[in-house]
Amino acid sequence: MSRLRIVAARGLTGTEFARQVQAAFCRWLLIVAVLTLPALQAHADDWPQWLGPNRDGRWRETGIVDVFPESGLKTLWRAPVAGGYSGPAVADGRVFVTDFVRESGELKNNPGQRSELQGKERVLCFDAKSGRELWKREYNCPYQISYACGPRFIPTVDGDRVYTLGAEGHLLCLTVKNGEILWAKDLKKEYQTESPIWGFSGHPLVDGDRLVCLVGGEGSVAVAFDKYTGNEKWRALSASEPGYAPPTMIEAAGQRQLLIWHADAINALEPATGKVLWSQPLKPDYGMSIMAPRKEGDVLFASGIGDVGATFKLASDQPGAELIWRGDNQTAVYCANSTPIIDNGIIYGCDCRSGSLRAVKLETGERLWDTFAPTTGQRR
Missing domain, CATH: 2.40.10.480 (Thrombin, subunit H)
Structure with missing residues (x-):
């Protein structure tokens, strides 16, 4: 069971959960070994890329401290x-x-x-x-x-x-x-x-012998390179702007699908060839497609600035996606610069308008709670 699942199972309130998330954010200091306490040291797994080994923002070690001592941490x-x-x-x-x-x-x-x-x-x-x-x-x-x-x-x-x-x-x-x-x-x-x-x-994605990058230009929003030689393997997609969202791999309909969210739409590509499998329009303001789309079960979520947020139901028999809901100013969470976490049907993310951490139902977009504890510490 992941750390986040343990928190959810305990039924923590918004403020209590925010403290846990705040501790998770501070773990960046622990993982680079810049700050730590010898008495509280634990084995730390490698963090070799954006959002960790699995690009999911979760750590799986044991012995991670939940609260920093009042005396602070010793600088190594x-x-x-x-x-x-x-x-x-x-x-x-x-x-x-x-x-x-x-x-x-x-x-x-x-x-x-x-x-x-x-x-x-x-x-x-x-x-x-x-x-x-x-x-x-x-x-x-x-x-x-x-x-x-x-x-x-x-x-x-x-x-x-x-x-x-x-x-x-x-x-x-x-x-x-x-x-x-x-x-x-x-x-x-x-x-x-x-x-x-x-x-x-957009953080490039290593996938087998490929390095998939967000590039730009006509027909080359996404480009896959041979990771050993740098030679191009394929290029795909055109858009008004390439956006900023990292290439993301999911599995649906019994096959791996490479998600590319540019300024105009979320697209699923065949990883080996760049062939477009499906596309759904989702246009954040200012071309700011930034967060990596997140999936739980057969539901995919993405959001950005300008009250642009939606979930899509992924088809089970063949690659495809259909809109479930789009957010408005009373629903959803609009993550711009940060990628949220989805756990047990709840989206946890920082809203780009309010600056608060919000919990939202994946099924409906209903807001459950929000807190400023791990962000500004107070309402702006």
Whole structure:
């Protein structure tokens, strides 16, 4: 039974559950071994990519603390990094992170305006126990995006290789051991597209010998590369904008389906070929398809900014999906920058309008409760 299932089974109230979720969020500090208490140390599984080993945001270790001591946590080590939104990936005793070192230009805090900056993106690797820098790779990377602080992508570690994606579309495959670049792609140049205004953000998905990426351009919103060579295996889909949602794998109708949510619709593709299996319109404001669609049973949920949220019933006999409900301003939860969790028929997610953590019935979209405890701490 997962940690979340234990919480739900205990029948916790909204506030109590929020405390549990808050502890889960804080686990990021524990997992990178930056902060911990020797007396409370427990074995921590690797966290080799966005949302963990299974890309589901759940940890499966035992012995995780629920409440931090009032005295705080002991700092084991610190390591300087520059700007960015990239979280750490942890695998085999190493911590990987990306950042951006600005050299010139004015950073504008305007969501609708692109900053023009000169600088370098970097890939950094640290020893998880000591914080010692093991290697570093950097490359020139002028920025022309909004919120141009740095990369958005959490590195993906796959065996002896690590994959990174920069905010301007630089896709790299490096060795875990010493950071040697095995292959690289400039997605903007190769696919004749521009950076989304908020940068390349959709975390690529390793699937067998493929690396599936959100790219952009005519007929190439989604592209699968050979993860060993970087050669293109297939490309698919066109859209008004590529969006920001990570490629997501599900199983339905007895087969694996690759979900690509771009600015106009959720699409299911055949993983090996990129063939479109089905498509359902779902258009968030400003092209902000960001969260990864989430599935429980035969129901799929996705939502975004602008009261855009819906569930779809997945067909059982052949690939397909039909609308169950669409949300309005009194129902659903509208997750923009964060991907929710669905457990036992309840959606738990942070609403992009209110800033609160909400619990919503998957079956109907009915709101059960909301709390600000793990977000702002008070109503805005």
